Amino acid sequence: MTTPLTEAAEKERSGDALSADFYSYEDLLPPEERKLLLKARDFMRTEVKPLVNEYWAKGEFPHQLVDKFRGLGLAGVPYEGYGSPLPAGSNLLIGMLSMEYTRTDASSATFFGVHNGLGMYSIYRGGDQQQQDRWLPAMAALDKIGAFAMTEPLGGSDVAGGMRTTAKWDGENWVLNGAKKWIGNATFADLIVVWARDEDDGKVKGFVVEKGTPGFSPVKIENKIAFRIVENAEITLTDVKVPEANRLQRINSFRDVAEILRATRSGVAWQALGVMIGAYELALEYAKERRQFGRPIARFQMVQDLLVKSLGNVTACWGMLVQLARLQDAGIFRDEHSALAKAFVTSRMREVVSWSREIFGGNGIVLDYDVARFFADAEAIYSFEGTREMNTLIVGKAITGESAFV
Structure with a gap:
């Protein structure tokens, strides 16, 4: 049995629905979540689209977008208690928001996705309560930008078993050595989640490396034919010292x-x-x-x-x-x-x-x-x-x- 759309819903859809939504999937969202989706749609249309081609052609990230994304207020949607405008955003809303950002521009939307997904989720899933409270509020407010460093110059699909970046406990700090490649946001991120193999037990662990840490050197990858707005970097880690407080405590393998x-x-x-x-x-x-x-x-x-x-x-x-x-x-x-x-x-x-x-x-x-x-x-x-x-x-x-x- 089908339920017809209300007159108000029909009117709303006539102005905001996508021509591609042939089966009305957006109507599966409850009203409060759909409002957030439409907010994101308007933001991408008015704030991002006018900038996209200019910066894509130049191969540069429009840093003024960070303030605009901050004003949007949606970075914390997946993380209840850390800036989410809802008690808990559904995975359907989270997915449709990702779709909405990318529908206008995949390249600039990836900046947001790397920060909001890979960066924040690594800390949300892998950090203890103290670490979550330390970093997630600032990340949800976009006061601190996140990145995620997994892929290596010689390791992509096989990185699980072939990770070459190492971590060694020296009695006071973890010391990281190695290299990462294709790391979005890394040239300007404040917090970079770096994955490395512990030399002692052979297990992969996660470390939050803060911007400006000695020995951490990101270099922007040039001459890309895709994602030209994303500032992907190749990172060199040379005796990078990270305190135990910056090791993600719930990541053990x-x-x-x-x-x-x-x-x-x-x-x-x-x-x-x-x-x-x-x-x-x-x-x-x-x-x-x-x-x-x-x-x-x-x-x-x-x-x-x-x-x-x-x-x-x-x-x-x-x-x-x-x-x-x-x-x-x-x-x-x-x-x-x-x-x-x-x-x-x-x-x-x-x-x-x-x-x-x-x-x-x-x-x-x-x-x-x-x-x-x-x-x-x-x-x-x-x-x-x-x-x-x-x-x-x-x-x-x-x-x-x-x-x-x-």
């Missing part, structure tokens, strides 16, 4: 780290959905406006075919992620759930951005039309937080009981 990655991997799937929606919406509007042979190209059968295939991908992936959020809220969320979502949704994203760019023809390679940015940024999302191949093997092991990892 890579298994604990995997719990963090499980949650953030689902966030990447939501980002991929946002990229799909952003590219599809651009293509749909362009098809209505662009005229060839005396009529809008939206009247051409082959253009409609590309648009409908794109909408089908968006709708199917959105439904998958809605159920994924429900599994998270129910506490029955497993590694293979997020792995399947990341692998499947990012693959469908690649199709949609390609079809959307195709609809633009030659204009699709010009930054002024925005779709080229989505097309390029999709490649970064496709690759990080586990490649399609690695996530496929996680799911394959779960469904067959056989490990194909080497």
